Amino acid sequence: MTSTPLSHLLRGARGDSPRLLYGGDYNPEQWPREVWEEDVRLMREAGVTTVSVAIFSWARLQPAEDTWDFGWLDEVMDLLHAGGIGVDLATATASPPPWLTLAHPEILPVTAAGETLWPGARQHWRPTSPVFREHALRLVRELATRYADHPALVAWHISNELGCHNLYDHSDDAARAFRDWLRARYGTLDALNHAWGTAFWSQRYSDWEQILPPRLAASFSNPTQQLDFKRFSSDALKEYLRAERDVLRELTPDVPVTTNFMLTPGIKGLDYADWAAEVDFVSNDHYVHPGPQARDELSFSANLTSGIALGRPWFLMEHSTGAVQWKPVNVPKRPGELARDSLLHVAHGADAVCFFQWRQSAAGAEKYHSAMVPHAGPDSEVFRAVTALGATLRTLAPVAGTEREPAPVGILFDWDSWWASEQDAHPTELLDYRQEALDWYSALLALGIRADVVTTRPGTDLGRYRLLVAPVLHVVPERLAKELTRYAENGGHLVTTYFSGLVDENDHVWLGGYPGALRELLGIRIEEFAPLPADATVELDDATTGTLWTDRVTVTDPETEVLTRYRTGDQAGRAAVTRRTTGSGSAAYVSTRLGADGLTALLPRLLGPAGITSDLPEAARGRVEQTVRRGPDARFVFLVNRGDESVPLGEPDGEVLLGTAGDDGALVLEPRGVAVLRQPAD
Incomplete structure (x- = not known):
């Protein structure tokens, strides 16, 4: 069963045939009135169908607490509608105006070191501030009331990139909200003390008021406190998202609501698999990061977005036509990359392709960030490429509304494992959870094998995959351990790696030897970790090279086969890669970081029992x-x-x-x- 195309889900489609939507962020308030009509003309020339408006417009819409100015936005909405362009209207709450922070400095975020984050950039607000929420929801209500029936309005865009700069707030507001969150999670102080292991370092709490966020401390903060604060911070912003959404649904029940996720390198603090059910359709922002796996990473992130959307179409809310402005060196895209990057997102389920931004800013911190209409104007290679892409998307209209066809391989991505595996006081600080997952993805691409990046979000069917890779699956609650065991016994082929299966949901070690919750399934036992220094390598007997990590693996089950052994290093002669047959499936363990090239060499031995081959010539x-x-x-x-x-x-x-x-x-x-x-x- 296919999903409703985004072009039909967004209000205002007026019975049009399904199509792939196209556009970008539009910031007319940065430009004089005479530019607006040219913008609409150029949008029509480029094939633009949808733009996001008013994202950073709070100070313009509400110049003082009791003063409103909607006239300019009325005119912009009318112009866009006359041009046949739909508006994904932002709630404009991403950055509070100067009058609000002057009157209420208590809304400003506070770092772990107790420093206030002052106005002058963006997102200078506390997710748990009741004062901020009161003013923000007032603005949302005003916007929804005014534009509820405007024919240009096709969707609501809540805030913008929630948590990009204000995710971890350590203020007193956050402390109170954190305690409330902990009460709801644990119920009693005894349960919390057990979960946090507070018998260690004399941390036992006897009153809820004693509990704080993990502020700057003399040594390592309690690891479960850190993990719970990450969970709380994601939930706090999710709760804020719900607050805006509920106002919008009350006043405009027929207008779908979304917000732009940030499934892109460098952003890890928001559990989007948990957020996805809160919006009417998933949207994502993605920016290419340079390096040898740059386009593999783009594909990985688009694939993960589709996994979070459960295979249904989603909205690419932002990416770039060329260079960004926030890296140390900002390199433009080469010919063809603007289109390839866009269409790779479409290939993974995007039914809308949008850029930041429509017209390149003449002033401000993003003036050197590329745009659809660059500083050079429409007589430019960039705008010609933008227009050509618009034509291509019209050609691909039959794709709109279709779902991702499941691949034979799934790569499991788990936020708790990402957060917990990279915390301090661990065997190594060099571990990179996302990079390990990306290496497996790159290796499968190198072999021409299709793979889905999936999560344990409710609704995800792990059993559909003949091979399931779970890299660095560090946090394994008992429920998940049983699910993975059933998966393998019922004919699935599980692959996991070093630092997996070690702790439960409270970050407590599964005792009896590593890899803990997965020890019996894998048929191995490890007594002691053996991480490697940054510049150290080990050789395996299949000519691959390991870095970062090794394990002292002991095979404990006669059904466990040693696929590869260490040839050099302290573990020479010991098992490096194992596979245990169980039921009609198997469970394999990779005890070192092999990188994309090493995994490309290893994977055929893991794919073979699953009967997986490439469809490509x-x-x-x-x-x-x-x-x-x-x-x-x-x-x-x-x-x-x-x-x-x-x-x-x-x-x-x-x-x-x-x-x-x-x-x-x-x-x-x-x-x-x-x-x-x-x-x-x-």
Whole structure:
């Protein structure tokens, strides 16, 4: 069963045929009135259908506590509607105006060291501040009342990138809210003291008022306190999201509500798998980070967004046409990358492609961030590429509303494990949870194997995957341990790695030897970790190289096979990779970090028992990424060139919606190119 296309979900579609939406953030308040009509004309030329408006407009909309100015926004909304462009209207609460922070400095966030974060940038507000919430919800109510029936309004955009700069607030407001959250979680102080292990270092609490956020301390803060504060901070912003959403649903029940997630490198504090049920459709912002896995990471993040959306279409709310302005060195995109990046998101389920921003700012902290209309104006390569992409998205309209077709491999991504595995006072501070997951993803891409990045969000069916990779699955509650055991016994093939299965949901070690909750399933036992220094490596007997970590593995079950052993280092001769047969499936353990190249060498031995092979021609494997979206009548195969050289693909297996054919009719992927084939549904 397919989902409702976003173009129909967003109010104001007026019965249009399903289409892929296109646009970006639009900030007309930065420009004189005479520019607005040119903007609408250029938007129509570029094929723009939807823009986000008023994201940072609070100071303009409410210049003083009892003064409102909606005239300019009325005019912008009317202009956009006349141009056939829908508005994803922001609630404008992302950055409070100067008059509010002057009158109420108690809304300003406080760091762990007790420093106040002052106005001058953005998001200078406490997620738990009742004063801030009162003023913000008043603004939301005014906007919803005024624009409830405006024909341009197609969706509500709550705040903007919630928690990007104000996630961890250690203020007194946060302390009170944290205590309330803990009471709800644990019920009694005895339960909290047990969960936090407060017998250690004389931390036992005898009164709720004694409990604080993990502020700057003399040594390592209590690890479960740290983990719970991460959970609380994500929940506090989720609760704020709900507060705005509930006002909007009260006043505009027929207008869908979303907010832009940040599934992009460097953002890890918000459990979006938990947030997804709070919005009417999932939206995401993503920016490419340079490096050898840059486009693999883009694909990984888009794939994870689809996993959080349970395979349903989602909205790419922001990405860039070229360079950003917040890295040490900001490099523009090369020819073809603007389109390839956009279409790779579409391949993984995006039914809308939007950029930050429409017109490049002339002033402010983001004036050197690229845009759809650059400083050079519409007579530019960037705007021509933007217009060409608009035409391509119109060509791909049949894709709109289709879901992601499940892949044979799943990569499990778990926020509790991400947060807990990278805390302090651990065997190594060098562990990078997201990087390990990305390495497995890159290795599967190199082999031409489709994989889904999925979470344990309710509704995720892990049993559909023939191979399930759970890298650094550090936090394993008893419930999850049983689920993974059933998965393997019922014919699934589980793969997990070092530092997995070690603690329960309270960050308490599973005793009896590592890997704790997964020890019997894997048929191994580890008495002591053996992490490696930053510059150390070990060699395995299959010619791969390990870094970061090794384990002193003892095989404890006759059904456990040693696939690879250490050839060098302190663990020489010991098992490095094992696999235990259980039921009609298996469970494998990888005890060192092999990196993408080493995993590419290892994976065929793990894929074999699961019967997984690539659908791609051998010459295209590693050079082309394949994804599939499926509707009731057709499936759409996306073929994305991962490199800078042309890739011949032979006779197309289906109707070519997008792509280039050679003189002989064979399909050719141009450098950084994308092809889309339409095939009959099975």
